[in-house]
Amino acid sequence: MIPLLVFLSLAGTALGLPNCDAEPLQLPLQDVQVLSDKKDSFMRGIPAQIGRPVQNIVLLPWAELNNTWIYDSEAYCDKTIIWNDNICRVRRGNLLKEEESTTYIKANNIGAAGGAPTETYWDGSELGLKSLASSGLGGTDNFQVNGTQVLTGFPFGIPRLSWDHGYTMLHPLGLGSNSTYLNALRDAGQLSSRIWSLFWGRMWVDEPVDGSLVLGGYDENKVIGQNYTAPLNFGDFKGSSGCWTGMKVTISDIKLNFRDGRDKSLFPPNTALSCCLVPQRQLLLEAPFSYLETFENITQTSPFDSPSYGLHWSAQLFDAKTAFDGDITFSLSSGLEIRVPNSQYMPPFVDIERNGSRIFKNETRELLINGVDNQPATLGRYFFTSAYLMVDHDAGTFTLWKANPSKTSKLVKVTDLKTSTQCTNNPAATEQPTEEAAAQPRASGAVIGGSVAGGVVGLALIVLAVFFFLRHKQRSNNVEDASRAESLGHSPGGYKSPVYAQAAKDNWQRGSYHVPQELPGSNPVPFEFEGSTQSVYEMGDGQRK
Template sequence: MLSIRLSVVTLGSLSQLSFAAAAAASAPKCDFQPVALPLKDVQVLPRVKDSYMRGIPIKVGTPPQDLVVMPWAELNNTFLYDYEAYCDKSIIWNDVICEVRRGEYFYENASSSYHQSRDVDTAGGATVETGAKGAELGIPELLSTSLGGTDTVALTDDPQLRLDKFPLGIPRMNWDHGYTIMHALGLGANSTLLNQLSAAGRIGSRTWSIFWGRMWNSRPLDGSVVLGGYDRDKTIGENYTQRLDYSETTGCWTGMKVTVQDMQIIRRDGKSSSLFPPNYSVPVCIVPQRQLLIEAPQRVLTEFEKQTQTARVKDTGLDGASAELHWGAITYSDKSFFDGDLSISLSSGLSVRVPNDQFMVPKPYVDRNGSRLLDRSYREFLFSPLADNGNPATLGRYFLTAAYLMVNHDAGTFTLWRANPTTSSSLVPVVAEKVAADVCGGDAPGLVQPSPTAGSDVQSGEGSDGRLSSGAIAGIAASVAALAILGLAGFFLVRKRRQGRAAEGTASMMIQDHNNGDSNGLYSGGSTAYAPSGWSEMPAHEQVAAPQELYGKTDWAQGQGYGRPGDPVPYELDSNSYSRINQ
């Protein structure tokens, strides 16, 4: 317990001391302003009118090239595709489709400000990327196989947000299978983007927030990614804050592990019914760039089709699963599909209602000429059944049409609200605890969010305007002073335990925490914490008990789902399977 507490305190100090001086120099009045990046439909190719993809528009190079990027919660580096974009020709029929789906190619040879390095590391990028189960299998190979270089990156038209000599990776392998589609903007725990903005004093903490917006309906709404804070107007009601936990035992490579305790269908007449059997829940990993609403056990889909009396179309791909932009979604005819809403309730207390037009959508695809079209003769249920191979369930981008997410790497936390789908905006800066003390003299604007302590896995606030309430913050911060006292003694204990432990490519700390399960069938066990290279420690949290029944079985014999018995889900394919389903 002592070592866990020490790691929380140490993370705050180490991750903030590096840029406190720079922040003081560039923002002496402690005037931190969050950066809002639009998340919207962008016309990728000027020559093709309807060549839209949803993402963040940025400019890279000299002269500036227009690209569309996707926020990636687990990647530390930013990776851009060039003219070797690794699209599978068996599914993506020509180069124009590939160019659109990648968000336009980055032509590094056409940029006078691009400087090639030996690799991503020597370019100044992060030296570690995740290799956790469930993430795309190619991620660990990106660092050793990608080209490395630096170039100018403009996040907006504001000259203060132009990053010179920003480290970039250019993939030289097919690592993401194409269905996550676009260039990857790394916002992970050691994000080069957040690190640079923090070091320059442009933002007060390595925090980012996201609302996906609304798509595919008659009144689409742009989303946003906010760096250094969050958008208060996009939030409703209580907030729920948990620790980021990257330990292998959570099975969540983004650190954002939650438990879905109920899913209900809400019919047009207002009546609702659960898709879960009694005493059932599903631990899930929030993965904002994933292309669907949810990946969950087959039994949930079976119950959905039973209650809604719907049957998937078999002629659209892999046994009714989409092979288009919503890879793996279940396809129904537009003559027979569920037209109600869906609610998702988490064990934290958060419950969101996802409107029908955000999870039962017309089938989008990119035509041969590069235009994004909708086939309205089909409806895609943005649900993918999990194969019985131990991969964790996930909540993807369409969960963030109904929920608002904030990730604070300095505090080691993530926070969820119900989302308010509005065009209005009120940005709130989030300031790191160390910066608030050293740079702002204890009087920081916006929100100062301390690191959580052991035993504060979930904190909720009551603020009706979506603020992190003082009660929630006080609950998180109550024992910070006590931790500081214990820290000195714990420091020597942890240092002793850390000696002699090899950590190839990363500074790591291994902590075993043995808890006992309770009468509700919960389990707990050892946890492993690791840190990106360059950090001396990463918070090693107590093992959080999770429901005993994790994943349902997949009834492959009856043709439910896609693939064959024992096949992994798409992002766990081996190299011999790329041509079969890779996009």
């Protein structure tokens, strides 16, 4: 019986059934040495390897991209601020040499390589994103992120236009609603859900704290207090309630926290600011120029030079001797307050020198706030030095907490409803979760399947049929459910179609999917639907979450 169960576990993974034993994966966000012969050629990101023999690269989590994009010798660095190849190579996180990999297979485009044929484009996203998939090359190769399982034949794109203006720089790891990376890990049995969580860490201080990207759950030691959960809503920033990343929040106030205990608001009375969460952006805040002007008036300071050309592109430059030394607090309409320390939004000027070294100018401070005109307001990566983000593509939601900058970790697995049901109904294939773990699961009406070669499927189906008949006749109902979900969300290539995102949104609005037990810090209230009483999360404005 034991060998049979081992085979069933492998066969279930091949069939796209969830791996009930899959634990969350934690990928570090840290300083990574890019050039092997230059010790201080650091960029902050996620270390990864590609090809055979392996080539080291550095990745940046990208919220809305479906595909992962790897730069090669045509790196499209902005020559007006990046003066030589060393700087370009470091800022991009090393460059792929396709010809040196024996496992690389070229494709005409990302769709032909097996990735998502389009990238989600809405008003506010990078202008070049609209043409990225159609103009770029594609390929497949071995792909491994920080020691996790090697994904063989992983599809990725190779840009063939300057699509991102160069200031986000590193190779983007696509974590969007149709993420080829998350789907590949799920199909390989590495994950039980398409969930990712992010904490950027703390930098530019005496005792820095590495950040992390957690897949399939979140880090309980990095969150504090009540959470705020809302639906992912993809759309144009203007004229809709959505964002290109799917994550829009309303800021009700921004206060400057002076060292003597005084607080001064940047907001005029009775105003609010709609803002998109964009974790890959290089600053803390992009907002209308009036907020930047108010900051200067309140602090009685002003920039001494044109905006930064360094790694914090477009930041405002201040003299370190007179720069504001207080913190800044963001109040969201949900009631959540996020206080960002001065060290995380007014760091020293930081750049990459001609020889590839990362350098600092301690006499200069960069205010990581930029004024924008007729552009969406954004909260970028430095917001997540003090806030913790979880994105649940299966449930179609995102969650925010206050971040706890702890160096310790306690990973919590978060599982969608389908996986929870299948694993609970199949005790022979997985251990029952502990009471603590059982309190964590999230619900979703989504199911992710996969496709495999006919011979493996046939053999697996025979064994599974016998096993199901003997052990659980009820599993046949689950298979029917999976087929119905597949008709909504799957396309033959194994990636999620845009129909899935709309279906998840519709289910959210109807309240027709089951909601599990609460996340830590939530305050559940009963809500009755479909003949049963489940827990839902109540937001401050009375909406369900």
